[in-house]
Amino acid sequence: MIDRRTFLLNASLGLGCACGLPVALVSGANAAGEAEDFSFDSLKAKMREKAKTPYEEPAGDLPEKLANLTYDQHRAIRFRPDHALWKDGGSNFELQAFHPGWLFKHPVDLHEVIGDRSWPLHFTGADFEYRPPLKAEEFTGLELPGIAGFRLHYPLNRPDYRDELITFLGASYFRALGKDNLYGLSARGLAVDTAAGREEEFPNFTRFYLERPIPGQNRMRIWAELESPRVTGAYAFTITPGINTEVDVDANIYLRGDVERLGVAPLTSMYLYGENDRTGFDDYRPEVHDSDGLLTLRKDGERLWRPLRNPENLALSFFSEDSPKGFGLIQRDRHFDSYQDTEAHYEKRPSLWIEPIGDWGKGAIMLAEIPSDKEIHDNIVAFWVPEKKAEAGSEHRFRYRMHWGSQPEPGTGLAQVRTTRTGQGGTAASEPDPRKRKFAVEFAGGPLVKLGSEAKLEADLRVNNATLMAHQLATLDNGVWRQIFDVKQDDSGNPVELALTLKHDGKAVTETWLYQWTKTA
Template identity: 45%
Template sequence: MKRRDVLMQLLGLAACGALPVSLIHAARAEDDAPVKSQPFSQEALRETAQRLAQEPYVAPSDARPPWLAALDYDDYQALNHFRADRSLWAGGELPFQARFFHLGLYFHYPVSIYEVVNGLARPIKFSPDLFNYDPRVKDKLPEQIGDLGFAGFRINTRSDWDRDMFSFLGASYFRAVGVSKQYGLSARGLAIDTGLDRPEEFPVFRAFWLERPAADATALTVHALLDSPSITGAYRFIISPGETTVMQVESCLFPRHAIERLGIAPMTSMFQCGENDRRVADDFRPEIHDSDGLALWTGSGEWIWRPLLNPHYRRVNSFADDNPHGFGLLQRDRDFADYQDDGAFYHKRPSLWIEPLGQWGKGAVQLVELPTADETMDNIVAFWNPAEPAQPGRELNFNYRLYWGQQPPVRPPLAEVVATRIGMGGIPGRKPLVPTRKFVIDFMGGRLDRLAKEAKVEIVVAASRGEIRDVAARPILESNQWRGHFDLIAGGSSPVDLRGYLRDAEGALSETWIYQWSPPPGA
């Protein structure tokens, strides 16, 4: 299908009350004709996504001219200096400014971006005058650069015009920061078939609409059109930057065909090594990760903590639930000493908590862990997978809030897991007769803070297979923490699912710790 054919289809949608939303930059570059403002509404965007799902999928093509495709990583960084004085809403009268990313490197095709004022959408046009090109690349640029379009955008706020608070760039990825102003993990609009035995599908945001904020606004509204071979969607983000940046997301999804594994509110992070997993740890830094655990607040009210892993092979865990209260990928280790990294600042990286709005019904939080050799590759994905399959002809609606910050908005009233450590089991100085692993879990908070050191506390442990030995719990005298520990004799090569929590005579003292231990290959 040719670009002209697609454009004509979209203009046909406009005549039916929907919006012409994709390939508009490419058409403008070819025709060199001005594009007038056009009416915009959230409902019209929803209708566009619905109608688009009934059309054959048209994949975006690589829009980089040869000179741009030839630039390397350092060249792209020298290219991608947006001029702050040319920001959308520059001048300081409004509380937000939008700045745009240059096409190039990993970002091969442009997205359409519009400003919405009083219900009218005006396209934001690319110009090389919007960027300060570094001398490194100036001799590699043609005399006429043309209308390349933008790869994405970022938003700065009045509190700090120099450092952005959130950005949308690449496929359906976006991310945000809180008070630390340190980026870390990312979110996505949608995940398709993640963790299966075939390549996953990456939906893309084809177009964005940024509503001009009022002078006293504390939130910015962004609309987006999502498209992929399997599904389309209309999104609205109401984003409130702050100490914790909050994004309220409303999504209307329209499957083109049946989807085996649909991922709602997906999060993407990195875990190379930590206290519990030293498999890839030939580094001076003790820990290297954007997140160290998956937290769950189930529909039944149970709080669960699952430390992350860098496994030998792809691992997918599914945690069944019914109307979950929330879940998230958290960074609990907050001391510089945990990482010893004064460049990446992992101790400042935000946690991300998902709060479902409305009834999500039955499904599962799914955790996908992939092996990684270094910190440059994201290897952790978590999302909600509805139990009811996504089928064509049906509209799916999922609303939720995302909280980006140092701490999630809600925490268990019980003690939290603060560390998990694993090593050789048995008694020091005595070689164990059979392979044994010792698990040591430290807890802090809740009623533990009020217990006497001589209080009777036990750790309740269960394993899917193998033998548990030497179970004990005690206070750590040098701190306000309690420690539970046990030995596991796995007796085989298949994974072992572990579960444990602290309790006393009054009941549970801690959240539930869960872990999947896999004996190393050849064990």
């Protein structure tokens, strides 16, 4: 498992509020090198041809004193607020860069695009402040071969301050924010053989092209080159800030070699424990997670809600779909009382909804849940796996819109799952049996508000690899209905799969609750 949360958090907090280029670069005068023609079509052609050549490992060309930086030393490097690109050009956007070194040993190139021409941008040590334990004089006149990554700022929450909006840092990882959000889950450009029984490959965004924003512009366009031993790619991002920030992605993927599991629109999050599985955590906080469920909107309009778990062993779930309307990792619980964390504020972490553009065809949404004992670990992964084989020489294009925010998922007339609670199965007087489990699932909103407590609802409860024992459907206050049931696992070597939908007159009035349980969870 990769501990990305530590360096992402400290990159955001420890490197300061602003970074980047000399102010003179607003005019492009200090760009390094000659201008080149640029278009997305030419970028795609370049990466298509590059896929026909052997992969070349990026040169480890960082100066020794940067390559050997420790965590504390790298964290002490901060960018100068008055050096941000576009800061004084009248634009709503400004760009700030991250310093190479520590974990970021392969520099990333950055280019500014004006019209159909691009200019490489150059950074030096003068753009950064080197604080103790570093000695600033040792970095005087330092030339940098590139940057570790960058972030864009925009007046997202109030008009007089440019908040962090989106960060690209490390491999092909990036994170964005909607209004009033704090950084939480991440996205990636591509996943290659994640949990596929072989070593996972992490493609890198190696070069970015950023369109110079003009005054009053409320969106930003970025293009990127992606590369790894078996993959190249040309990506286009159109970023529109808002209550839910939208990122339109056009991913063009070219394969150098066969890929067992190609992961499209991959999402990475953290789930330590919640209402359904806090066993083993001695913590004053009721819940700790960046996301609490996987939501899927099927082609026929059915909504599937799958609460996340922190299993004892690696758990993989595949949800076969044909042209899904969307999927995402959602932080549905937005109440501070659920977390009681005045530092992390998990109730403010964004959800991320993926809306496919065009027909994605057949495939599956894969959910990987990785055992974790610390909240610094990103242990949840979800992405689309196309049915089409990812073979050497093949090309793949996927377009999708990402919605980052507190409530980015599409609206629904159905009642939603409010909580999932689990505990020891049986009655209060019965002896504990590890093969028995009790579930309490609550639905709220939608038609349940108008139906009233006297409505005759039916619980469509489906159980696989278990025997259904006691079960009861009851109404609570304010249009909340709770289904309580016990199951006893049949085959202890396989997980129990559960599905529940509430119906009225034979018609679904709730989304479908899904769950996977093993006796060791």
